[in-house]
Every structure is written in structure tokens, then in C-alpha cells.
Amino acid sequence: MRDETVILEKAISATDEPVGLGGPRSLHLSAHLPIPKYLSQTYWWAYLHPLGVRVFERQWLVNLILWGNFGRLRESVLRELDGTKPSQVLQIACVYGNLTDRIVDRLGRAGHLHVVDVAPVQLKNLTEKLSDASRVTLHHQDSTQLEFPDASFDQVVVFFLLHEQPEAARARTVAEAARVVKPGGKLIFVDYHRPRRLNPFRYIMQPILRTLEPFAMDLWQKEIEDLMPAAIPPLRVQKRTTFGGLYQKVVMTF
Numbered sequence: 001m002r003d004e005t006v007i008l009e010k011a012i013s014a015t016d017e018p019v020g021l022g023g024p025r026s027l028h029l030s031a032h033l034p035i036p037k038y039l040s041q042t043y044w045w046a047y048l049h050p051l052g053v054r055v056f057e058r059q060w061l062v063n064l065i066l067w068g069n070f071g072r073l074r075e076s077v078l079r080e081l082d083g084t085k086p087s088q089v090l091q092i093a094c095v096y097g098n099l100t101d102r103i104v105d106r107l108g109r110a111g112h113l114h115v116v117d118v119a120p121v122q123l124k125n126l127t128e129k130l131s132d133a134s135r136v137t138l139h140h141q142d143s144t145q146l147e148f149p150d151a152s153f154d155q156v157v158v159f160f161l162l163h164e165q166p167e168a169a170r171a172r173t174v175a176e177a178a179r180v181v182k183p184g185g186k187l188i189f190v191d192y193h194r195p196r197r198l199n200p201f202r203y204i205m206q207p208i209l210r211t212l213e214p215f216a217m218d219l220w221q222k223e224i225e226d227l228m229p230a231a232i233p234p235l236r237v238q239k240r241t242t243f244g245g246l247y248q249k250v251v252m253t254f
């Protein structure tokens with residue numbers, strides 16, 4: 001089967017390479033990239049069904065899902081990004097809301113953002129909501145098997161992806177994210193975490209996560225750092241939790 005180039009605007013250039021959206025607005029989709037089982041079985045309604053994308057692509061709704069913490073968590077990512085130097089940043093997986101736009105703002109004119117997602121509908125949705133597409137390149141890839149060479153990016157962001165993945169896929173995503181960070185670069189994870197005992201959300205979130213997000217509770221038990229392959233040890237790991245421990249940011253410097 002041939003790969004497919006989806007035409008998003010009138011200006012078209014058929015290409016085998018992913019292209020910056022500042023040029024012709026085409027998005028290269030691989031016909032050989034399967035949707036992971038966990039996504040099609042557990043999360044189809046949130047990320048794959050076009051109606052799901054229409055419903056969830058609302059800033060107020062993603063903020064509500066995070067109990068009003070979306071802005072705070074987004075800003076905590078932005079603070080980690082160095083906008084003073086030209087940098088190549090990778091965002092692994094699309095995110096509803098304005099995280100991607102805000103990363104682009106933060107990078108300044110010399111920076112460039114690359115976004116990977118395994119779901120074509122998500123990449124198409126992103127092209128439609130970006131304010132400045134000229135500094136963004138989209139890649140139809142699986143986070144567990146990135147196609148970039150080692151040490152390609154100055155900074156890599158993984159925002160609420162790990163909790164959706166079964167353990168093996170999660171470990172591969174972490175290893176791949178670490179592989180593509182340059183020496184001296186940063187890898188930033190934001191995700192769920194086990195809330196403290198006295199935090200009511202510890203009890204509110206358990207039935208919600210167990211019902212809707214069956215792999216998420218793993219992050220209550222295990223440290224993201226423990227998923228790092230021994231061959232790529234970070235020089236420094238900083239972990240910070242917020243909202244009574246329900247969310248964590250883990251920043252690894254290589």
C-alpha cells in the first residue's frame with residue numbers, strides 16, 4: 001500500500017518527507033503505521049472518532065478534565081523551555097487546547113517545533129488550530145518507535161501521554177524520548193501521580209481512572225525515572241508534584 005499525502009490547502013507538494021507547515025500545507029501520512037490497540041480499544045472516543053475530536057477540542061473542557069490545572073501545568077512546561085536560543089523542540093503526541101501554540105510562542109522566531117502523533121485525525125486537527133504553522137512540522141509516527149536519529153532535539157515534551165499507555169509501550173516511549181534528546185538537552189514529562197493521603201482527589205480520581213483510563217494508575221505506583229533505560233542515564237532528574245500530588249512534572253537533563 002502506498003503512503004498517503006493528505007492535502008490540507010490548495011498549495012500542494014507531494015512529498016515523502018514531513019514538511020514544515022510554513023511551506024505547502026501537506027501532511028505526510030504513513031499507510032503502514034497502525035493505530036496502537038490501547039488507543040483504538042480504550043481511547044477511540046477521545047482521540048480517534050471525529051466527533052470526539054470536535055467535543056474535546058475546547059480549552060475549557062480540557063481545563064475541567066484537569067480540575068482547573070491545565071494553564072498551570074502548561075506554564076510549568078513553558079518555563080522549562082529555553083526561548084533565548086534557536087532550538088529544535090519535539091512534542092510527543094498532540095494535546096487538546098493551546099499547549100502547542102504556546103510552545104511555538106515560547107520558542108521565538110529561531111526555534112522550531114516538531115509534533116509527533118500516531119493518529120491522522122489528531123494531526124489534521126492540529127493543523128487547523130495552529131496560529132503560526134510556519135514554525136511547526138508534523139510527523140505521523142508512533143512514540144514507541146520514533147524515526148528521528150539519536151540526539152535530534154534540544155528539548156522534548158511529553159504531556160499526559162504516558163498514563164494512556166500500557167507499561168511496555170510507556171517504557172518504549174520514555175526510551176525513545178531519551179534517545180532523541182541531545183546531550184545537554186531536556187526531557188519534560190507532565191502526567192498523573194499518586195495524590196497525598198489527605199487529598200480528596202486521591203479518592204475521587206480512583207474510580208474515574210479505573211473506569212476510563214485503565215493504565216493511568218500505574219503512574220501512582222511507579223516512578224517515570226524507573227522507566228529510563230540504563231544505557232541513557234540522565235545527568236539530573238527533577239520531580240515536582242502539584243495539586244496535592246495528583247500531577248507530576250519530571251524534568252531530565254542529559
Ligand SMILES: C[S@@+](CC[C@H](N)C(=O)[O-])C[C@H]1O[C@@H](n2cnc3c(N)ncnc32)[C@H](O)[C@@H]1O
Binds near residue numbers: 097
Ligand atoms: C497526549 S495524549 C493526551 C493529552 C491530553 N489528555 C489532552 O487533553 O489532549 C493524547 C494523544 O496521544 C496520541 N497518542 C497515543 N498513543 C500514541 C503513540 N503511541 N504515538 C504517538 N501518539 C500517540 C493520541 O493520538 C492523542 O492525540
